[in-house]
Amino acid sequence: MTSEAVIIERLKNKSAVIGIVGLGYVGLPLVIRYSEIGYKVVGIDINQDKVDGLNQGISDIEHISTESVQTALSQGFRATVDFSEVESCDAVILCVPTPLNKYREPDVSFVIDTMESIYPYLRSQQVISLESTTYPGTTEEELLPRIECGGLKVGKDLFLVYSPEREDPGNAIYDTATIPKVVGGSTTTCLQVGVELYKQVINQVVPVSSTQTAEMTKLLENIHRAVNIGLVxxxxxxxxxxxxxxxxxxxxxxxxxxxxxxxxxxxxxxxxxxxxxxxxxxxxxxxxxxxxxxxxxxxxxxxxxxxxxxxxxxxxxxxxxxxxxxxxxxxxxxxxxxxxxxxxxxxxxxxxxxxxxxxxxxxxxxxxxxxxxxxxxxxxxxxxxxxxxxxxxxxxxxxxxxxxxxxxxxxxxxxxxxxxxxxxxxxxxxxxxxxx
CATH class of the missing domain: 3.40.50.720 (NAD(P)-binding Rossmann-like Domain)
Incomplete structure (x- = not known):
């Protein structure tokens, strides 16, 4: 079987292990959702206190209940600060911050540092998804070269996608499962794997032609709001x-x-x-x-x-x-x-x-x-x-x-x-x- 066939089959039968890097307002809801569907989930974060709290069943985010974290633990979830756990994961979803620096320029250091941390543990038959909001081109310019420098071929051995987060903390109408998910892949095969990754847990997946399109989609959504709020x-x-x-x-x-x-x-x-x-x-x-x-x-x-x-x-x-x-x-x-x-x-x-x-x-x-x-x-x-x-x-x-x-x-x-x-x-x- 080809690498994409293997990972797609694992995602379909829920034998895939889902790794989520960054356990904040974006990552933790994904942990809850994948766990409740039946996947084994490994959460990775650099904050030892956060990891310890989650492993004790304690949520540090108000709108995410302690009960939901405890349920995820009972279904096999565990949190860690050890990036070597990435090797055991079939899917790795990156949910790390992308702030601005003091000059109001993009600071993608968290994305790059995370990529450098997981790089030694990447292997074939994995899918990597970046969810952090960023400028068009980040996935192809920053992630893809770092993945391929060790000999893995994106689209053949390992599959790279960008799928922007759309979490709205405190929204009682929409949640992780009901907010449509935009997905763009580095190749058409990457897109197929990315769609399979999210269609198991999201009601509607919206595939687009490239990672750059998905990155721009996220920016348009928020710029639309920023401009209209500026007007009013x-x-x-x-x-x-x-x-x-x-x-x-x-x-x-x-x-x-x-x-x-x-x-x-x-x-x-x-x-x-x-x-x-x-x-x-x-x-x-x-x-x-x-x-x-x-x-x-x-x-x-x-x-x-x-x-x-x-x-x-x-x-x-x-x-x-x-x-x-x-x-x-x-x-x-x-x-x-x-x-x-x-x-x-x-x-x-x-x-x-x-x-x-x-x-x-x-x-x-x-x-x-x-x-x-x-x-x-x-x-x-x-x-x-x-x-x-x-x-x-x-x-x-x-x-x-x-x-x-x-x-x-x-x-x-x-x-x-x-x-x-x-x-x-x-x-x-x-x-x-x-x-x-």
């Missing part, structure tokens, strides 16, 4: 100057049954994808002599929103004859989106840093983030304060940055001296509320 954020600023409620405008426009999709403004962009992915394309486009003005303009607008929120807060304090310097400010919600514990690229943190730099005394309340985590670029030694009437009244101002459903919005309104609403929770006009 700019509309918010214009509407504010004109005394118009942008949320009322959006709701009215959304009644049009065609040609309009509602996007809502906020304090900035957050999450690992939307604030970052557009810059992957702008960087790659320069190689082809293209300046992505439209995308970069949207990025500038979105990046300026935390400063806009702080300026609105300062205006409100000034009206009360208070200075931001020395004022006590409570930030409500520091996760990047409602009802999750995900802090990646959260605009709330940018707001907190700007407030601190201007001399304010900053606290936060977030029912999903009890203690401010250690982050690569941000540092606060804070714990979430209790949301009580007495606590609220003790702050000079409260900034609603992330509108978690767990917040008591009547309590917040009734007890805040000054409330800056960045999410449109308070649609009516209130003397103490500033809409930002």
């Amino acid at each position: 954020n700019e509309m918010k600023i214009i509407s504010d100057k004109m005394g118009i409620d942008i949320f009322e405008v959006i709701d009215a426009a959304a009644t049009k049954p065609f040609g309009f999709t509602p996007y809502y403004p906020g304090p900035g962009l957050g999450g690992h994808c939307i604030p970052i992915d557009p810059f992957y394309l702008t960087w790659k486009a320069r190689e082809y002599g293209v300046h992505t003005r439209f995308i970069e303009l949207a990025g500038e607008v979105n990046a300026s929103m935390p400063e806009w929120v702080v300026s609105k807060l300062m205006d409100g304090l000034n009206e009360q004859k208070k200075s931001l310097n020395g004022s006590s400010i409570l930030v409500l919600g520091i996760a990047y989106k409602k009802n999750v514990d995900d802090m990646r690229e959260s605009p709330s943190v940018e707001i907190m840093e700007q407030l601190r730099d201007k001399g304010a005394h900053v606290s936060y309340c977030d029912p999903h983030v009890p203690e401010f985590p250690i982050m690569r670029s941000h540092r606060f030694e804070l714990k979430s304060v209790d949301l009580t009437a007495q606590n609220l009244a003790g702050y000079d101002a409260v900034v609603l940055a992330t509108d978690h459903d767990k917040f008591d919005y009547s309590l917040i309104l009734d007890n805040s001296q000054l409330l800056v609403d960045t999410r449109g929770r308070y649609r009516e006009s209130y003397a103490t509320v500033i809409k930002a």
